[in-house]
Amino acid sequence: MATVISNERLANGVYHLRVEGDYGGTMGQFYMLRAWGAYPLLSRPLSIHQVNDDGVEFLYHVVGEGTEIFAELTPGDPVQLEGPFGNGFPEVEGRIALIGGGIGIAPLYYCARQLPGSDVYLGFSREAFRTEAFRPLAAELTVDVGGLILDSVDFNRYDHIFVCGPQPMLQAAQMKGAAAGVDGRRPNVYLSLENRMACGIGACLVCSVSCVDGQRKACSDGPVFLAEEVVFHA
Amino acid sequence: MLNTLVNTTATIAGVHFKNPVVMASGTFGFGKEYGKLYDVSMLGGISGKGLTLQAKAGNPGIRVYETPSGLLNSVGLENPGVEAFLDKELPYWETLDTARIVNLGGNTLPDYVLGAELIQRDADQRAQAGRQAVDMIELNISCPNVKEGGIAFGVKTPAAREVVRAVRAATRLPLAVKLSPNAEDIAEMAEMCEAEGADAVSLINTISGMKIDVRRRRSVFNNLYAGLSGPAIKPVALRMVHQVAHRVSIPVIGMGGITSATDIIEFIMAGATVVQVGTYNFMNMRAGSTLVEELHQFMLEENISSLDEIRGIV
Ligand SMILES: Cc1cc2nc3c(=O)[nH]c(=O)nc-3n(C[C@H](O)[C@H](O)[C@H](O)COP(=O)(O)OP(=O)(O)OC[C@H]3O[C@@H](n4cnc5c(N)ncnc54)[C@H](O)[C@@H]3O)c2cc1C
Ligand SMILES: Cc1cc2nc3c(=O)[nH]c(=O)nc-3n(C[C@H](O)[C@H](O)[C@H](O)COP(=O)(O)O)c2cc1C
Ligand code: FES
Secondary structure (H helix, E strand, C coil): CEEEEEEEEEECCEEEEEEECCCCCCCCCEEEEECCCCCCCCCEEEECCEEECCEEEEEEECCCHHHHHHHCCCCCCEEEEEEEECCCCCCCCCCEEEEEEHHHHHHHHHHHHHCCCCEEEEEECCCCCCHHHHHHHCCEEEEEECCCHHHHCCHHHCCEEEEECCHHHHHHHHHHHHHCCECCECCEEEEECCCCCCCCCCCCCCCEEEECCEEEECCCCCCEEEHHHECCCC | CCCCCCECCEEECCEEECCCEEECCCCCCCCHHHHCCCCHHHCCEEECCCECCCCECCCCCCCEEEECCEEEECCCCCECCHHHHHHHCHHHHHCCCCEEEEEECCCCHHHHHHHHHHHHHHHHHHHHCCCCCCCEEEEECCCCCCCCCCHHHHCCHHHHHHHHHHHHHHCCCCEEEECCCCCCCHHHHHHHHHHCCCCEEEECCCEEEECEECCCCEECCCCCEEEEECHHHHHHHHHHHHHHHCCCCCCEEEECCCCCHHHHHHHHHHCCCEEEECCHHHHCCCHHHHHHHHHHHHHHHCCCCEHHHCCCCC
16 A cells, blocks of 8 residues: 655646655556545556655546546545556667657656656647656757647657657557658657556456557557557557 | 465365365466466466467457446457467466366367367376376356357357367366356256266356447447446346256356455355456455455354355355
């Protein structure tokens, strides 16, 4: 059992949760959280926003039953955490772009801290949040509200591109990655997928991802996949 | 250490269960993942992910949806196929000290038979080398999430009889048949299994259900229907276990919505020899170890020295 340090509202329906305890993890990994007893049945996966000495932090968007309960948490409340799970983003070197869409910026903050000097692109549909936290970490920070953040990114400029956001954005990034390349050099585009999960550890196959070489599991083979591996369905 | 003053053991067709807590097929993989969280050899047994002869990709689209106290799933029997399972998973199973159950599905009758034959052949080869990795086959004729096979065999007794008979002839391993709550007459189905030489019956598999997305005006599942599990189905499961246990003399493996020691006791009182736990693994990643400990505690509190004292008492 972990304890809530703070649960700050950042924007409409967006919260920053800090939890105390001995919790680690690498960039792109996630925890399964619950702040209730039996119901809702399933725990909710949330990406690591940051890890520090006294605990772990999350950034989440209120969308339904579970995250509504998270939003009610106050300091001192207990939460259950299991993790860290998943493969996470790879440790890479070179010219790096981090691209987040909406709440997809959550795991990228930890990436920005681990990979200082990356270019960071943050896109929001209505309201920007947490962007100032990225500024000291980024070589260049681009924020867009209401447009398509991918339009701001020249894929040819990078060796590695990390993307997290809604599925249409991931699909678009996959296409841009496939079309990019100069002198035979193409960026490695990594996508963090958000499939529904039940077990979170690779046992139940509800999070299955179609990949070019067959079915993989978002929770244990991912959530991060090389863009060209993933086969998106309509 | 668990208290040894209480006896939680059971035996089915010579297979020893150190306690009645068996992990249900499809919710526990082949045990390896949960083995990183706790010692799965403390469990009574493990029923592996449902296998088919050939690997299966499962269903596209959303595969899980929560309902009040239940879970709809539409995994569609994604699995690596029998041969890949024998190659890749059994070295791990050989190291486990718990009852190891292979859950076998199929698309066609020959698929079921070939699958059973491969498992038997592997068991024979291992036995020659003094090894064992599989203790029992659980024949799944009840998956509601696949169009061919699966439940098509599990609804009508004559179709089910053909499969049970053919698989019984193909293997000497202890055989449990997993029944569907969607069967026309589940007690008749169980009697058929006993008559065909099955060593046990498992019940229940998920109940066929549905969820509609009213804004998109369609089912949330590509396959239209999905299988309901979890606490929502416990009363139905318990009734069916009770019904079947009174009609057959082979052991009943009961499951459906178990999330506590008292749930386990209910199933045992209804006549189950051991139980299986599925959806609860998603509510509590340490479900197995929690339940085994709670069960010991409950038996001490209630002065139950052996589960045999209460089995079928209702
Ligand atoms: C690996 C991973 C990391 C994630 N990281 C974050 C994060 O850092 N911040 C954040 O705000 N969200 C994140 N999500 C999405 C988050 O898990 C869902 O928004 C959340 O589970 C919704 O729960 P709910 O009860 O509020 O919604 P409900 O709609 O009531 O949930 C019903 C069910 O659907 C699932 N579900 C609903 N929406 C999603 C979704 N978008 N993705 C996956 N499952 C969903 C729920 O887990 C639950 O099982 C992540 C998802 C995954 C898979
Ligand atoms: C995600 C999921 C996958 C399942 N896959 C299988 C399977 O492959 N074979 C099988 O016989 N039963 C399968 N089942 C059914 C369970 O083994 C069990 O019969 C059912 O879930 C009822 O138990 P529960 O309420 O404890 O979950 C599956 C259930 C779930 C939730
Ligand atoms: S959530 Fe169970 S396998 Fe990924």
